[in-house]
Structure formats: structure tokens, C-alpha cells
Amino acid sequence: MSVTELFETSGVADDADLQFSADGHLRHLLTLRGLNRRQITDLLDRAETFLSRPGQAAVRSQALKGVTVGNLFFEPSTRTRASFELAATRLGADLLNLDVNTSARKKGESILDTIYTLQAMQIDVFVIRDASAGVPAYIARNVNDYVMILNAGEASVSHPTQGLLDLMTIRQHKGNFEDLTVAIVGDIAHSRVARSASEGLMIMGVGELRLISPEALAPDPDDFPGASILHRLKEGIRGADVVMALRIQRERIGSLDGIPGIDEYFANFGISHERMKLAAADAIVMHPGPMNRGIEIESSLADSQCSVITDQVTNGVAIRMAVLSTVVETMERQ
């Protein structure tokens, strides 16, 4: 059975269960599926304790003293890699950046042998980004009993720390989820950000979730149970409390039937001041970054009062500190 086949046979329910220790504590973070409202609330509450006020020093602790965190990014990333690195460092961990371009993979070593090698060096937590679906769970299923796996972006499937930082940002500005209408706009079909945000919002009991995309970029409805799938921005944004623009990959624009060119994309799916007039009066605008200003979001809107985009970034470090300290506590409890 090839590695690819192994990935494909990994069951969905299994992946969600896999992340808990025998006594029910979070040990890996692979997906938000399987977490309950209490567990997510605990992570958000903990993350709040890692925020400092503007101009004050970043919060630090020694909670991860003696722990080694390995950053293993098989896709390029600045923001997520840096966010995890800062989170680990500010908790007192040793941080190892594994440069995958010069790695053993070039020499034909399997990803699992790379992990076996690194865990034998007593790397305790692996932060993994990979373009193939199933890799984080596959690794989690095969590591030894002392290792923790954090998913930092998995194909178009999952990006759970992004989902958590989105929830944290929404909660900060809106207080709850039950009364909210959330609109996610863009390339839903290929977006791990949309998937993890939707999973998190459903668990937290969001009032209404709308996914708006060009028809060619619409998701399989089975992937987003409970959400409405729409193709007209006006309809989707009307009355929304939260509007989240997704990054559109430039190489996708105009590449397929039904996917418009840049100007058309902005005209039909770009979030602008004008369009936001349809949303709730105190609606907030979110974007996972990096932004294509003028394509999926009007540039001045991204810098306006209703934008919470930099809050998302700040919360991202706090969420990763919360996740890291939570899984390390689970391990120490054993």
C-alpha cells in the first residue's frame, strides 16, 4: 500500500478522534472537527491570557521550557511559520526550523522516516504544513507516544489554528456566536481557511453561515453541513455581522469557465465599502492574508475601522501559544 493510499484510507471520524489522549485531553491539533464547544472556549480563553496591550511587551512564559518544537513546512509560508515560531519562543521552547528545501526528502527519504529521525532526536512537537491531504493525521497515527502534531495548513482540507484565531477575533468583537450571520466570500472550494472557520463556527453554534463564491469555485455541500451556498455577493452579504474575504489565488483567476478575470472578480465578489453598506451597521471585515488588495478586498476597506485583519494576526500568535501550552500539558499529565 503506497503512502498516498494510506492517506486516502484515513477515515474522517478517525482523524478527529485521533487528536485526544485516552483521558480526553487535546494532544494533537489536526482539525477542529471533533472538538466541542467547551474545548474551543477553553482554547480561546487561554489565548486571551497571552495578549498584551499595544506598546506593551509581548506576553512570555516558561511553560514550554525544555520542550523542542520543530517547524516542518513543506509549503512556503511566512506568516504561519513566523507565528508558530514566535509562539514557541515566547513560551520558552527550543525551536528548530527544518529547511525542507535542503532536506532528506530530496534524497528520497519518506516523510515518515524524516519524522522518525526527528522524534529520535527528541523533538517533542511537530508543526506541519503540507500540500497533501491526510499528511498530519498520517503522521500523528505513526509517531511515538511522546510526540504531538499540530496541523499548520493541510491542502485545501484544514487549517485549525486559523479557524481558532478567526473564532477568537469574532468573539472579541461580537461577544457570542448564536446571534451572528457570518458570510465567507471567495474560492470556497479550495479553501482550508473556509473549511476550518466553518467547522469552528458550527461547533460554536453560529446563527447563520453563508458561503459565497463563483459557481466554478463552489464547494461540495456535504463538506459544509448547515451552511447556505450562494453565488451572489449582494444576497450573501445582506445583514451579515461578519464578512470574511478569502484570498483568491491569482493563477486561478480567469483560468476556468465561470471564474471571472480580475476586474470582473472584484466587481462581483470583491468586498468594498459600497458592498459593506448592505451588511449590518457594525459588521466587521476579516481576511486570512496575504491579501490581494483590489481583487478580493478594496484596499481602503482593509485599512478602515471595520477591518479586524491585524487583530487576526495578533490573535494568531496567542492561539498558537494556547494550543502549544495545551498539548504540552496533556503530554505532561500522562
Add this chain to the structure above:
Amino acid sequence: MSVTELFETSGVADDADLQFSADGHLRHLLTLRGLNRRQITDLLDRAETFLSRPGQAAVRSQALKGVTVGNLFFEPSTRTRASFELAATRLGADLLNLDVNTSARKKGESILDTIYTLQAMQIDVFVIRDASAGVPAYIARNVNDYVMILNAGEASVSHPTQGLLDLMTIRQHKGNFEDLTVAIVGDIAHSRVARSASEGLMIMGVGELRLISPEALAPDPDDFPGASILHRLKEGIRGADVVMALRIQRERIGSLDGIPGIDEYFANFGISHERMKLAAADAIVMHPGPMNRGIEIESSLADSQCSVITDQVTNGVAIRMAVLSTVVETMERQ
């Protein structure tokens, strides 16, 4: 207005002023212009306290404990990047190397959005090298109130920490500046090293400053007020107390009318033992590195008693420690 236009409209006087806090302390280091003799002397004096004797441990402190320094190099660099990294680490800072090759820039994010993202992660000091003029000042003008920008090399315009380490090295060997004749030799037109050294030397009241280059590589005289621009090495080196050879980029040699080939370059502009006989008896030889031995400098001269090239490197770490601790003090004072 495009980013390029923004860069170009940045006024010179403005850039120099921009680097001070409201109460006149150094907050960013963008250029030596605008610093006065007292401020430079303070930086050199402080840098001296960060030197240890040969064979003794490097000086360390915890002055930057809790501070995060981000190295953002958009041009390749070993020595300057390593020098800043060691300086930050030896002051107890957290250091984040931002690998620009795998960065968001690839994904089309603007440099300012990259900075906004990183400052939202509470990176406190950005060390920036960029091939475009105006980038450090442009960033300094746009960051939030808690961020400091250090220019680690900007196009052919400015390299202020290099200028400071050159001043420090000269002062160590010569004691003062007023009585000195300094000759800078090479590709003056394209040299940020020459520009920052000249600015610093003028502020410190150097006796005489001579810039010697092939005619095709001569600078605009307006860029170097007070310096004499010469084209014959013999004339320029005669009686000089300090001779600074600049690196010539190999791709420039022989590429233009008036720029000689390698052998011709060495014959006409290479600093050699023979040529140094024209200089003052106790003259010192400097080079910013990396050296092209046998092109701009005779190899054995670089290793001789009169060479202070490794002193420059050692002083470089001390200068960067002095600059880092100075700007962080400015921020803490606010």
C-alpha cells in the same frame, strides 16, 4: 500613487528627521545624515563597551530581553545578517529570520502588508536590507508607534551601521578625525558603503576626504559635499592616513566604456603594498568585505599589519549592539 512613486517622493531631509523620537532620541537608524557629532560619538562609545579582548567570551547582556528582532533581508547577505543576529542574540533578544525566498512577497503581498502583519505579531525591531532606494524610510513612515526600523543596506544609498563601524575602526587606530586624510577607492557611484562612510566622516569633521574612482564610476558631486573627486589613485592615496578599498562587483568590470578589465582595474585602482608607500607611514587599510583579492586589494596587503579589516568585522557586531540597545532605550523611555 504606486509604491515606487511613494519611495521617490520621500524627501531627503525628512528621512533624516524621521529617525528621531519627539524628544530627540534615536528611534530608527535609516541614514547617518541628521545625526550630530555627539550622537555618533555616543554610539561609538557605547559600542566600545561591547568589545572583549581576544580569546575572551563575547560580551553579553539582557538589555533586549523580551524584545523581538526580525531580520528581513530582501538581498542576500551573510556577514551583515549574521552580525545583526549575533548582536541581537547577545543582548538577549528573540531573533526571527524571515526567509524572504519563501515569503508572502511571492504571493503578491506588498512589503507594507508584510510589515503590518509582522508588527501585529509584536516584532519590535525590523532589520531591513532592500535593493530599492527609499524602502527603509517608507516603512519607518508607516509602522506603528512601537516599532523601530534599522537600515541594513539600502540600494546604493545608505548603509549606516557600516558607516558607524568604519568610524569606530578609524577612531580606534587614529584617535580623532580632524587631522585625517581619508581616501575611499573604487566604485563610488554605486556604493552605499562610500555614501555612509562619507556622511559619517563629514559629521565627525574629517580633515580631508578623497573619493577615487574610474571616471565611469564617479559619483554625482552633489551627493558628496565637501569631498574631492579624483580619478588617479596615486594622487588620491598620497599622504592618506586611511585608505578604504571598496568592493567592485565583478559584473561591472569591463562592462562599460571607461571601466577597465580585472588586470587593468588592479593596475590602476587596486590597493597594493607598492601603492601604500605613497600613503602616510602609519596608514591603515580598510575594506567592507567580501573582498575580491587581487582585484581591488592585493591579497597579502589584506593580511598585513596595516590592514584593519577584521577589526571592522568585530566592531560591526559591537556597533549593531550599540544601535539596537540605543533604539530600544528610546522606545522604553516613551
Add this chain to the structure above:
Amino acid sequence: MSVTELFETSGVADDADLQFSADGHLRHLLTLRGLNRRQITDLLDRAETFLSRPGQAAVRSQALKGVTVGNLFFEPSTRTRASFELAATRLGADLLNLDVNTSARKKGESILDTIYTLQAMQIDVFVIRDASAGVPAYIARNVNDYVMILNAGEASVSHPTQGLLDLMTIRQHKGNFEDLTVAIVGDIAHSRVARSASEGLMIMGVGELRLISPEALAPDPDDFPGASILHRLKEGIRGADVVMALRIQRERIGSLDGIPGIDEYFANFGISHERMKLAAADAIVMHPGPMNRGIEIESSLADSQCSVITDQVTNGVAIRMAVLSTVVETMERQ
């Protein structure tokens, strides 16, 4: 005299002597040649103190506090670079990864000028991997009195920390060396792993050492005094207590007369359960990694009880901690 010529004139005996301080302590680690049984035993004993039990925190100390270690890898490496980085960090050193792809070498700087620059920044220990024979010794011969050089892989010549971790792993499982038959299998001609392991085993007084390879990949017998050179795996593996499979570079397979293709290679030189029946009943299987499963080693054998491959990796960090702390003690003693 060119750099290449300098490398070539470096005498073998000289390299071995070079690594000791005037009073006979280990200052550089360039090769296992020249170390005696006492010195190797001391390193292995010290390395044992850096091991922790599974699930326990990695051993840490502050023995290298205030020391700066520079990783200078001119060949790609994940495992060795990470192993040295973890070893240095867990001893409290500052670690600088020098990214050679963006380094001064591109700008034409000689390796020695790079080292001179970095030692002027008070980097105390250089960990060097290079594809050219003689580079570590050449550097050791030219650095200042306060710098230590550790060879992390040198052409096909030497990989002394790998040799030590192999000895450590064998000693853990077999207790002594005198009664052992060790078989090393694969591309002996091009293997620095085989060379360093053989040197170490000879010093430790191994009972019998057999080197088994295709004829086209057999070594010069003068390079392996005391070893028997064989070309049939059955003959070589019979009764062996230790079987070490070497990595075969894929580009070599089938490329030369006398070198078989993949299937043929596995059939003739691959270590399998079936073949291990010829070895001693309690024989162990080793591999330096990264493995080509199914080529030089049967995949299931690598994961079986007799495999000590992950022990080798764990021991690698401990050996590097032992070597680092030993050479730093030598320096402090002076």
C-alpha cells in the same frame, strides 16, 4: 598555490595531530584517526550522560553558555545539521545557521575569508560540512587560537561524529568490540561513513571487520588497513554480530559497469530478513540514514527488533553534545 593545491598537500598524519591542543586535549574533531582508545571511550562515556529515558525531557545543561556555534553546511543536510543544532542548543550555546545559498561564496569570497569574517564576530565553534576533501583541516590550520572546528561530513573522506555514534550504538548493544565481527555493506568506495566507522572500530580493537561491496564500488585496500574486502554478501554477513547497510546514491545505481540496477542491487547487496539468518542470532542492523527502503535494506527489517537505526539517531545528538562540551573544555583550559 591554489586552494585546491593547499588541500591536496595536507598530510594525513598532520590532520590527525592538528586536532589536539599542546597538552593533548581534543580541540578540533576532524577525523577519528589519531584518537586513541581512551579518548574515544571518554567521548562515548560522556555521551551516555546526555541520554534520557523515552518520554523524559531531553538532557540539558549550560555547559556552552556564552559560546557561539556556527553551522556552516556547504552540502544539504537535515539530520546532521539538526543534530548539531539541537546538541548546541541543549548545552546552552547560541547557534547561528549560516545559509550558504545566500552567502558570500556567491559573491566570490574564498572560504577562508568567510571563516576569518565569522571568527572576527566571535563565533567560537564551526561545524562544517563540505564536498571537498581537506576543507575542515585546511580551515583548522588557519583559524585563530580560540576557534574550534568540527567536521560534520567531508567528501567521501571522513564523518567522525557519525563514526562515534556508530561505536556508541554498537557498545550499547554488544558491550565490547574485541569479540565482534562487523560487516559494512554497500558503496564503500564513496562512503565517509564507512571510513570513519572503520577507523573507529580499528582503534577500539574490533575482532573482525568486513567490507562488502560490488566490485566497482570497492575501496582502495590501503584506505582500510586490517579490514577484509569482499564482494559476496553471503560470505560477508555470515556470523556477523553487526551489519551496517550504507546508503547507495540512486544516481550511482546502474550507472557503471559492475554496478547493478535497483532490483539487482537489492538481490545481491540488500540486507533482508532472509540474509540476516546467516548472521549471528542476536545480530543488530545499522544504517546511517537517510534510507532507501527496498534497495539497500528491506523495509520491514529496518523497523524490526534487530534494527538499532533510531538508536543511532538518538545517540547522534548525545555524541555531538559530548564532542562540543569536550572541545569547549579544552579551550577553557588554555
